Amino acid sequence: AQTVTQSQPEMSVQEAETVTLSCTYDTSESNYYLFWYKQPPSRQMILVIRQEAYKQQNATENRFSVNFQKAAKSFSLKISDSQLGDTAMYFCAFTQGGSEKLVFGKGTKLTVNP
Amino acid sequence: GAVVSQHPSWVICKSGTSVKIECRSLDFQATTMFWYRQFPKQSLMLMATSNEGSKATYEQGVEKDKFLINHASLTLSTLTVTSAHPEDSSFYICSARGTNEKLFFGSGTQLSVL
Numbered sequence: 001a002q003t004v005t006q007s008q009p010e011m012s013v014q015e016a017e018t019v020t021l022s023c024t025y026d027t028s029e030s031n032y033y034l035f036w037y038k039q040p041p042s043r044q045m046i047l048v049i050r051q052e053a054y055k056q057q058n059a060t061e062n063r064f065s066v067n068f069q070k071a072a073k074s075f076s077l078k079i080s081d082s083q084l085g086d087t088a089m090y091f092c093a094f095t096q097g098g099s100e101k102l103v104f105g106k107g108t109k110l111t112v113n114p
Numbered sequence: 115g116a117v118v119s120q121h122p123s124w125v126i127c128k129s130g131t132s133v134k135i136e137c138r139s140l141d142f143q144a145t146t147m148f149w150y151r152q153f154p155k156q157s158l159m160l161m162a163t164s165n166e167g168s169k170a171t172y173e174q175g176v177e178k179d180k181f182l183i184n185h186a187s188l189t190l191s192t193l194t195v196t197s198a199h200p201e202d203s204s205f206y207i208c209s210a211r212g213t214n215e216k217l218f219f220g221s222g223t224q225l226s227v228l
Contacts, residue, residue: 035164045158045219091157100146102212104157 002027004094006105013082014113018085021108023092031097033067034075039107040088051075053097074091082112086113117141118210120220126133128228133162135193137208143188144210149181152205152222161206164191209226 003026013019025034034042051059051068058066061067063083077085092105117140127133139145145166150158157180161185163171179209180202182194191210195202 015213041220043152043207045207045222047216050216072167100217101160101163101218102148102158102209103160106157 001026002029002032002094002096002103002109004092004103004105006108008108009106010109010111012069012113013079014109015018015084018078018080018083019082019110021079021090021092021106021110023077025073025075025092026095027073027094027096029096032064033095033097035093035095036051036064036066036075036077037091037093037104038088039091040085045091049077056068079110084109084112084114088111118194118218118220120223121129122206122223124224124226125222126226126228130197133195133198134224135206135225136190136206137193139189139210139212139218142210142212143161143189144191145187145188145211147210148193148217149183149191149193150207150209152207154205158207159191163179166191172194195225198225200227203227 005024024112032053034051039046049059049061049064063080065078089106089107093102095102119138121136147164160186161176164183164185166185172178183193203226205224207222209217217221
């Protein structure tokens, strides 16, 4: 069974600083996708970034980038120039290729301080 | 972008009553939708996969007679919590896959059973 582990229950960062959230996963599959979702206090789930396992290049979306280490099964999220609006729960998620089921980690609560 | 509408956003009901939650894809057709449950300060747990025109597929440990899912059209899936009890109180979220392969989430429904 696939599992997703987020080892940091809570993190905080100063506004404009950079923060990295950790995620590791376990799978025997070679074709899969990894995601980071943001859940602000409104509880709306928002896709932050997505990575296809077959792509070696790390995905980036504006201030958000990932460090995808396939051999280590690691998928960390870096948020640059943190903004107050980045305060939220961040969930790392995995889906096997050909499946639409998402497996979520337990989440990291990120607080951006002014 | 694709929008998934979920209604109601919150509901309070008496123990023993049934509650129906709707999930609609507003600008795309979704043959498959997903229902998740999220307890306070926890991650999202997949309950079931809703398939248009056929029976839903439930995850292990989820009672199909308790959580009735109907996916009668390509834009609507409903989750009915039957004979609700206080332990069913939770945040329920649906999701649907858009044509661009991205997964979009509804805004969630907070159910409180008294």
